[in-house]
Amino acid sequence: MNILHLDSAITSDASVSRKLTADIVARLTAADPAASVTYRDLNEGVPAIDTTWFRAVRVGTDNPTPEEEARVETSDRLLAEVQDADTLVIGLPVYNFSIPAQLKNWLDQIARAGVSFRYTAEGPEGLLKDKRAFVAYTAAGTPIGSDLDHASGYLRHMLGFMGITDVTFVPADGLAMDRAAGMARAQAALEQIAA
Structure with missing residues (x-):
């Protein structure tokens, strides 16, 4: 099993999502000691797409x-990590009711027509199939699945759009109101993870 472990929290060691992604990876590797793990901290910087990226990556x-060669190389490297993975473990801290900018930048880099998805007569088809994703959803006050949650549905949609439809959320929400209850929800979801 090849695991791609992605963190995106800006809170460093205080991050609950970082703790949860590490716990998920630990469970997966305990079940499969031969598993390999590729780690990427998106908080260290993922370039936003722009006109130069569009010219280099989409148009060619x-x-x-x-500069254009560098944009292609970055996008290709990020996409190759996903293509090589069987399992993605993604940290999703909710900021201002949505996903962190660096996670959005990563999605923009890998959502490439003809590579991670394609358009057909029946509609779009995801090309990153036969993968699963575990998402550590953390929020101080945004309950997962609520009307305020513009993060989990968007991430599920984008992953599914690219063919990754087996998505499991490990939610630790409501942390500002009742941290113990939020962490208990996450622990219960962790215990359901089977490699």
Whole structure:
């Protein structure tokens, strides 16, 4: 099993989502000691897509500039990590009711027509199939699945759009109101994870 472990929290060692992603990876590797893990901290920087990225990655040029070559290389590397993975473990701390900017940047980098999805006569088809994802959802005050939660549904949609439809959330929500209850919900979800 190849695991891609992604963190995106800005709170460093105080992050609950980082603790939960580490716990998920520990459960998976305990069940499969031969598993390999690729770790990426999205908080260390994922470039936002822009006009240069569009020209280089989506359009392509015959004579790319060094900057355009760098954009393609970054996008290709991020996408290859997903293509090589059987299992994704994603930290999803909720900021201002949605996903962190660095996680959105990562999704934008890997959502590439003809590579991670394609358009067909029947509609879009995800090309990153036969993978599963575990998402550590953490929020101080945004209950998962509530009208205020613009994070979990969006991430589930984007993963599914690219073919990753086996998505399990490990929620630790309501942490500002009742931290113990939020962590208990997460622990109960962790115990349901089977490699």
